[in-house]
Amino acid sequence: MFSLRRIWKYTRIDFKNWERSPRIVITFILAAILCLMLSNRAIDFADKYGTYTQLFEVFIWTFGDSSSIMLSSLLLMLLLGDIPFVTPATPYQLVRSSRIEWVLGQLLYVFISSAIYISYLLVITCVLSAHISYIGNKWSKTSALLGYSGVGRKIALPTSVKALEMSSPYACVLMIFVLMLLYAFFISAIMFLFNLYRNKYWGVVSVIVVNMYGLFLSPGIFKKIFHLSGALEYRANVAAGWLSPLNQATYYMHNFGTDYLPSITISIVLFVVIIGLLYFLICKRVRKYEFSFIQAGV
Structure with missing residues (x-):
């Protein structure tokens, strides 16, 4: 039987490595800069037209886009790039418990770290837009302008009419948070697996390849490369929605009862199944x- 106490102990040991770690500090500083750069268009638009936004809308517009999700996941790899975390104390830990418990401790650490990281992105975007925001669970006039007038496409903000009509801001931000968390967990599991089977270099390469594959299958790039239009464009869009993990993590690339894209529930189930398979292999x-154990100070 697995000991939850030992699993949690390994997770706590991994978190202790955050203390005085320049890598952790740099990751969160870069994450704040990323939020500032990506949310700037939305905030400038609201300021220009003198409109307000719902508190979570800037996060929704910013990270409802596959490119933003990809950039944030690549930055997360700076936080998790050293998994599995091996310290001089690891041999002693493995003698006192099973390797599976140690892996489960790593898994729990990755999950909590990813949740903290995405929560941080959410808080930063809320802080950046606080001066033009309200907390009511109702879409703002800014969202209506971006979605129904088509201005959102011109300034590359993914304000989906489907999202405006089929959900509320609170429900939308929750779904985006869950999808981003699952994608981060999926990416980290791939890196963990390649780190074990090959080395950390191939772990990083695997993450980049998966993200580039997802970016290639984004509707805009796919359309430009193959010059698709009409029915072919729609079919390619649906195929990309199903085949790309990155699109599975993108909110507006889902079925809200009007097309053949995967539903959010299906995407969540697929992520859970694939992540489960990856951790089985791990x-x-x-x-x-x-x-390979390295003594401290070497």
């Missing part, structure tokens, strides 16, 4: 993994 690999 647990299988770690049983035979030969750890």
Whole structure:
């Protein structure tokens, strides 16, 4: 039987590495800069027209886009790039418990770290737009202008009419948060697996390849490369929505009852199944993994 106490102990040990770690500080500083750069268009638009926004709308517009999700996930890899975390104390830990418990501790650490990171992105975007925001669960006039007038497309803000009509800001931000969290967990699991089977270099390469694959299958790029239009464009859009993990994590690339894109529920189930399979392979690999221990100060 697994010991939840030991699993949580390994997670706490990983979090202790955050203390005085320049890598952690740099990650969150860069994340704040990323939010500032990506949210600038939305805030400038509201300021220009003298309109207000719902508190979470800037986050929704910013991270409802596949490119923004990709950039944030690549930055997250700076936070999680060292998994599996091996310290001079790891040999002692593995003697006192099973390797599977150690992996589960790593898994829990990755999940909590990803949740903290995405929560940080949410808080930063809310702070940046606080001077023009209200907290009511109702879409703003700014959203209506961006969605129904087509201005959002011109300034590259993914304000979806489907989102405005089929959900509320609170429900929308919750779904985007969950999708981003699952995508981050999926990406980190791929990196973890390649780190174990090959090395950390291939772990980073695997993350970049998966993100580039998702970016290639984004509707805009796919359309430009193959010069699609009409029915072919729609079919390609649906295919990209199903085949790309990045599109599965993008809110507006889902079915709200009007097309053949995957529903949010289906995307969540697919992510959970694939992540479960990846961690099954990780647990299988770690049983035979030969750890390389580096003494402190070397």
